[in-house]
Amino acid sequence: MSTSKFVHIAATIEKKIDNGEYQPNSKLPTHRLLADELGTTPATVAKAYKLLNDKGCVESFIGKGTFVRGHSELDQAIQAPEDDEHHYNFSLLQPCLSKNLPALKHAYRESADQLTNSLIGYTEYTGHESHRAAGVKWAQQYGLQGGNTSNTLLTNGAQHALSLLIDSLSQPGDTLLVDELTYPGILAIASMSGRQVVGVTLDEHGLCPHALTAAIDEHHPALVITIPRHQNPTGLSMPEWRKKAIAEVINQTHTWLIEDDIYGFLDEQTVAPIANFAPDYTFHISALSKAISPAMRCGYLKVPNGQVALLQAHIRANMWLSSPINFIAATQLIESGKAFNLAAEQRETAQERQKIARSILTAVTCHASGYHIWLPLPSQWQPDRFTLEAKNRGIIVTSGSYFCANGEQTPHVRLSLMAINSEQRLISGLQALQNLLTTDMNSFFPG
Numbered sequence: 001m002s003t004s005k006f007v008h009i010a011a012t013i014e015k016k017i018d019n020g021e022y023q024p025n026s027k028l029p030t031h032r033l034l035a036d037e038l039g040t041t042p043a044t045v046a047k048a049y050k051l052l053n054d055k056g057c058v059e060s061f062i063g064k065g066t067f068v069r070g071h072s073e074l075d076q077a078i079q080a081p082e083d084d085e086h087h088y089n090f091s092l093l094q095p096c097l098s099k100n101l102p103a104l105k106h107a108y109r110e111s112a113d114q115l116t117n118s119l120i121g122y123t124e125y126t127g128h129e130s131h132r133a134a135g136v137k138w139a140q141q142y143g144l145q146g147g148n149t150s151n152t153l154l155t156n157g158a159q160h161a162l163s164l165l166i167d168s169l170s171q172p173g174d175t176l177l178v179d180e181l182t183y184p185g186i187l188a189i190a191s192m193s194g195r196q197v198v199g200v201t202l203d204e205h206g207l208c209p210h211a212l213t214a215a216i217d218e219h220h221p222a223l224v225i226t227i228p229r230h231q232n233p234t235g236l237s238m239p240e241w242r243k244k245a246i247a248e249v250i251n252q253t254h255t256w257l258i259e260d261d262i263y264g265f266l267d268e269q270t271v272a273p274i275a276n277f278a279p280d281y282t283f284h285i286s287a288l289s290k291a292i293s294p295a296m297r298c299g300y301l302k303v304p305n306g307q308v309a310l311l312q313a314h315i316r317a318n319m320w321l322s323s324p325i326n327f328i329a330a331t332q333l334i335e336s337g338k339a340f341n342l343a344a345e346q347r348e349t350a351q352e353r354q355k356i357a358r359s360i361l362t363a364v365t366c367h368a369s370g371y372h373i374w375l376p377l378p379s380q381w382q383p384d385r386f387t388l389e390a391k392n393r394g395i396i397v398t399s400g401s402y403f404c405a406n407g408e409q410t411p412h413v414r415l416s417l418m419a420i421n422s423e424q425r426l427i428s429g430l431q432a433l434q435n436l437l438t439t440d441m442n443s444f445f446p447g
């Protein structure tokens with residue numbers, strides 16, 4: 001076998017990856033197929049693939065084949081500079097932190113006094129029962145039924161729950177159905193773990209049941225992921241009749257559903273989760289990141305009874321258990337009722353800020369009541385260019401291009417209304433944004 005031949009084949013494939021001919025996560029031809037095509041041996045192709053694997057361009061999975069390695073744009077999608085006098089941060093979807101800080105300090109101080117040998121040692125991997133009981137109570141408050149300390153597991157936030165579930169319920173190369181516009185954290189997990197995503201149509205009530213049925217028939221997905229309330233990024237919330245229709249599709253097709261319900265506490269009037277109507281197939285995620293603090297990393301995962309052992313095994317292999325120290329503070333906040341008060345205050349702040357935003361941004365067309373706005377751009381603006389120009393003015397927004405599961409462009413940006421701490425600064429930031437929206441783009445690119 002000539003050394004230069006496999007190096008040459010690897011270089012040709014790398015070029016095809018770079019120019020997009022081979023897309024991230026797509027499967028490369030088998031050794032034999034490519035060898036026949038190039039008039040060489042499967043062993044030479046295997047060496048080329050090995051070289052590409054060592055360079056980090058592809059990934060091989062036994063019995064599945066070789067795939068172009070995915071990449072994540074999460075660091076660009078979610079930008080976290082401090083909210084300071086030079087930046088208006090409309091990018092981070094987090095609660096108004098200054099409102100929660102005193103309660104959080106108090107809870108952690110009290111937690112220190114509650115530490116015991118049993119709480120600071122290794123414990124069985126589902127975490128302490130009282131911490132799971134608090135998780136049951138949290139999710140129940142926002143409409144989830146059927147949760148108990150056996151089927152509710154502890155995770156390090158919702159992102160961790162999503163990653164564990166995708167790992168547990170699907171294989172590299174499998175297809176995952178997601179909302180056609182969705183949280184970039186979901187796209188990043190799929191991309192980095194070799195799963196294909198297919199976006200399913202959203203209408204004004206959220207995920208569309210007919211489109212879901214058709215996509216299940218066509219793609220035979222390993223699972224479906226949807227964000228049913230205050231959807232990230234569109235702000236859509238499914239009414240109960242729509243959730244029942246989605247549950248019916250899930251029950252009839254025996255498909256796993258991951259219900260990412262992290263914004264459930266923002267409902268003015270609680271609408272039951274999909275999990276209530278399809279409990280045998282739905283994995284329901286809730287977390288304290290959006291209501292209390294993303295730094296707590298406390299997530300609660302309700303699992304269909306038959307799948308508890310599988311998820312426990314994955315949690316054990318993945319991290320043994322989520323840090324009980326954070327869950328002591330979380331449990332203290334939930335059991336004292338303080339967590340629910342903080343969540344209600346954040347909801348009220350979001351509602352007030354939505355009103356302020358609508359009074360300043362003339363382009364707002366949606367009636368979202370959550371933390372963010374899915375802002376349509378005037379026709380002259382392309383979302384990445386708008387995001388860049390806003391950044392030049394110290395306004396950090398998230399381009400719509402990070403949310404598209406099917407890779408299409410959407411003329412939107414997402415604005416979080418909660419990361420800026422003071423209302424006065426929120427108003428000046430929104431005014432600066434409105435100025436940019438109404439500026440003639442040709443003034444930036446004369447001639």
Ligand SMILES: Cc1ncc(COP(=O)(O)O)c(C=O)c1O
Nearest residue numbers: 093157158159183232287289294
């Ligand atoms: C829909 C959705 N799911 C999950 C997460 C991640 O949550 P956590 O910080 O609990 O991991 C986010 C954060 O923005 C989100 O918007």
